[in-house]
Amino acid sequence: MKEIVCKLLVIGAGPGGYICAIRAGQLGVDTVIVEAVKAGGTCLNVGCIPSKALIHAAEEFDKVRQMSSASDALGISVGQPKLELAQTVRWKDGIVGRLNSGVLGLLRKAKVKIVHGPARFRDGKTVEVETETGTQLIRAETVVIATGSEPVELPFLPFGGPVISSTEALSLTSVPRRLVVVGGGYIGLELGTAFAKMGSEVTVVEATPQILPQYDAELVKPVAKRLAGLGVQVLTDTKAKGLAGQGDALVIETADGREQSLPADRILVTVGRRPRTENWGLEELDLDRSGRFIRIDERCRTSMRGVYAIGDVTGEPMLAHRAMAQGEMVAEIVAGRKRSWDKRAIPAVCFTDPEIVTVGLSPEEARAQGYEVRIGQFPFNANGRAMTTEVEDGFVRVVARADTNLVLGLQAVGAGISELSSAFSLALEMGARLEDIAGTIHAHPTRSEGLQEAALKALGHALHI
Ligand code: FAD
Numbered sequence: 001m002k003e004i005v006c007k008l009l010v011i012g013a014g015p016g017g018y019i020c021a022i023r024a025g026q027l028g029v030d031t032v033i034v035e036a037v038k039a040g041g042t043c044l045n046v047g048c049i050p051s052k053a054l055i056h057a058a059e060e061f062d063k064v065r066q067m068s069s070a071s072d073a074l075g076i077s078v079g080q081p082k083l084e085l086a087q088t089v090r091w092k093d094g095i096v097g098r099l100n101s102g103v104l105g106l107l108r109k110a111k112v113k114i115v116h117g118p119a120r121f122r123d124g125k126t127v128e129v130e131t132e133t134g135t136q137l138i139r140a141e142t143v144v145i146a147t148g149s150e151p152v153e154l155p156f157l158p159f160g161g162p163v164i165s166s167t168e169a170l171s172l173t174s175v176p177r178r179l180v181v182v183g184g185g186y187i188g189l190e191l192g193t194a195f196a197k198m199g200s201e202v203t204v205v206e207a208t209p210q211i212l213p214q215y216d217a218e219l220v221k222p223v224a225k226r227l228a229g230l231g232v233q234v235l236t237d238t239k240a241k242g243l244a245g246q247g248d249a250l251v252i253e254t255a256d257g258r259e260q261s262l263p264a265d266r267i268l269v270t271v272g273r274r275p276r277t278e279n280w281g282l283e284e285l286d287l288d289r290s291g292r293f294i295r296i297d298e299r300c301r302t303s304m305r306g307v308y309a310i311g312d313v314t315g316e317p318m319l320a321h322r323a324m325a326q327g328e329m330v331a332e333i334v335a336g337r338k339r340s341w342d343k344r345a346i347p348a349v350c351f352t353d354p355e356i357v358t359v360g361l362s363p364e365e366a367r368a369q370g371y372e373v374r375i376g377q378f379p380f381n382a383n384g385r386a387m388t389t390e391v392e393d394g395f396v397r398v399v400a401r402a403d404t405n406l407v408l409g410l411q412a413v414g415a416g417i418s419e420l421s422s423a424f425s426l427a428l429e430m431g432a433r434l435e436d437i438a439g440t441i442h443a444h445p446t447r448s449e450g451l452q453e454a455a456l457k458a459l460g461h462a463l464h465i
Pocket of ligand 1: 041
């Protein structure tokens with residue numbers, strides 16, 4: 001059996017793992033990374049990037065389709081557009097491929113050794129990897145577990161045939177006529193919206209009383225309105241029960257306890273993701289867990305000395321930028337630097353239509369933590385830029401301490417506002433007060449002026465409302 005001895009072993013080359021390995025390599029740490037499938041992990045191959053590519057293509061198609069209607073307000077006329085999803089998917093795969101090679105190139109540049117194949121723990125510092133050329137033994141002083149997560153499968157709706165996960169949804173080569181999405185969280189709604197724009201009849205089945213249950217109702221309202229405008233049927237308080245007929249229908253139980261059958265060509269199940277912690281020897285390490293996730297401290301240390309864990313495998317929020325930030329921090333710690341982790345300013349973006357951005361505390365969370373709050377909210381229908389782009393729904397909201405004006409949280413819903421997320425995070429990271437945001441000159445005309453106006457509103461002197 002071939003054997004490698006190294007200082008740092010990273011298991012999993014998703015955004016957490018590859019960033020950790022690159023940074024460690026840059027700092028001169030002798031690093032090996034093992035990847036079972038493809039560098040870039042869920043995010044790059046079957047998550048963030050391909051979903052945003054599909055969302056973009058669907059938006060372009062929908063825009064042209066709207067313009068092709070005789071009543072287009074802008075005076076642009078085009079013919080009826082056609083969508084060839086197989087070509088869209090090839091284009092998306094091209095982007096994934098480019099980024100994939102980019103990650104491998106960056107790892108090589110940082111002098112990280114890449115081993116392809118599934119890793120299995122022998123003990124806390126040793127793994128075996130089944131590579132194409134035989135078993136490789138890797139011993140390391142420090143190990144980082146970055147094995148990510150996978151879609152949760154419902155026992156009564158196993159994946160296969162018409163029942164698909166987000167992974168398969170991103171590679172469909174024809175648009176399903178009737179798509180039922182089980183689970184109205186961000187992944188289900190992002191993909192459901194994209195398919196509705198591409199022409200599917202979409203129904204969303206959500207067990208709780210509200211789609212996007214982790215967001216407050218006010219933020220969700222413009223998204224629900226747009227879904228209705230796209231003809232998407234949203235069934236809340238409704239449970240999926242199983243397949244019916246020849247597998248071409250979904251049995252659901254509605255709020256009043258009645259069972260009903262929904263015809264479907266595809267059933268997309270997006271009811272959450274679970275950490276990849278099983279069937280690769282991790283169980284035998286007996287690490288402390290927090291539910292199904294690996295428990296970590298503020299330096300991403302697990303309960304075993306010299307074993308760190310980062311990214312989705314450690315719990316919520318399961319987001320690529322959280323995994324990357326943890327990976328970068330752990331690499332620096334392994335290289336001897338003093339670092340710790342503060343999750344206060346992790347932005348969350350929902351790429352629905354319109355988009356939702358949140359960072360820090362919502363008004364309810366702030367009050368629940370005992371703060372007396374000052375809130376400023378500015379609607380995009382009073383924003384010139386929003387009017388010129390024809391999408392005026394949504395608002396920006398700032399939540400601050402009433403006594404000091406220290407910003408505790410920022411939320412927004414509106415077209416294209418994912419780009420505001422860095423301004424939001426920066427404000428929290430820098431400990432901004434309402435006066436800092438209000439006193440910053442914001443470019444005109446931009447949607448970001450809504451942020452300044454929201455801060456001014458909280459201070460009691462908004463200028464444009
Ligand atoms: P992963 O990306 O899951 O990577 C883990 C890697 O470990 C994988 O490559 C896997 O093959 C490898 N691995 C697992 N076990 C082994 C083993 N035993 N040996 C070797 N290798 C192993 N997040 C965002 O921030 N923004 C978004 O817009 C966004 N959109 C998403 C859309 C979809 C459809 C999905 C599914 C997810 C989305 N996410 C998004 C979430 C994001 O993809 C994850 O949070 C992120 O990928 C987590 O990174 P990670 O490094 O922890 O794990």
